[in-house]
Amino acid sequence: MRSVATRLRRMAEEIEIRRSEEDHRYEALLDGRVAGVAVFRANGAVVNFLHTEVDPDFEGRGVGSRLVGGALADVRERGERARPHCPFVATYIRRHPEFRDLVDERDLHMLDSAPGG
Numbered sequence: 001m002r003s004v005a006t007r008l009r010r011m012a013e014e015i016e017i018r019r020s021e022e023d024h025r026y027e028a029l030l031d032g033r034v035a036g037v038a039v040f041r042a043n044g045a046v047v048n049f050l051h052t053e054v055d056p057d058f059e060g061r062g063v064g065s066r067l068v069g070g071a072l073a074d075v076r077e078r079g080e081r082a083r084p085h086c087p088f089v090a091t092y093i094r095r096h097p098e099f100r101d102l103v104d105e106r107d108l109h110m111l112d113s114a115p116g117g
Contacts, residue, residue, distance in 0.1 A: 015063060017070030026074070028054075028067035036063045038071050038089065046081045046104075049089040068092045072099045083107050090114035 016029040021042075028036040035058035039051040049071075054064045068089055075082050082102040084090035091114040093099045103111065 013061065015066050015070075017067060017074070019071070019074055026067060026071040028063050028070070030058060030061075030063065033057075035061075036067045038067055038086070040071075042080075045079065046083055047075050048083045049086045052086050052088040064088060065092065069096070072096075072102060075102055084110050084114070087114045 013030060015035070018027050018029065019025075020027055024040055024042075026038040026040065027034050034055070036052070036054040038049060039053075041048045041050060049068075052064055052068060054067075069092070072082060072089075072093070076099075080102075081104055082089070082093070082099070084093055084103065084107070090110045093103060094111040094114060100108075100111070
């Protein structure tokens with residue numbers, strides 16, 4: 001069992017989130033490595049989130065949540081919208097309603113049909 005200090009230290013780890021247009025993905029970088037990706041396809045001002053994946057070496061460290069939170073913050077900053085085809089992204093938005101306004105009204109059903117919904 002991990003100690004509380006170990007869990008807290010891991011939660012405080014610095015994760016860099018970057019958008020790679022050429023690879024069509026957001027990347028979470030930790031310890032100089034790509035720890036996770038959120039694959040997207042941009043269609044005008046709409047970012048279609050298709051798939052989110054965390055490298056098994058980095059699982060359990062909050063990489064996926066921090067990746068999606070950072071990606072959605074970037075979408076907002078760019079004045080874009082989000083379409084959460086990826087169940088992980090849909091669940092994240094449902095659990096973090098401050099990002100719900102990024103989803104077009106016709107796509108809100110995607111939040112309700114995500115796992116845990």
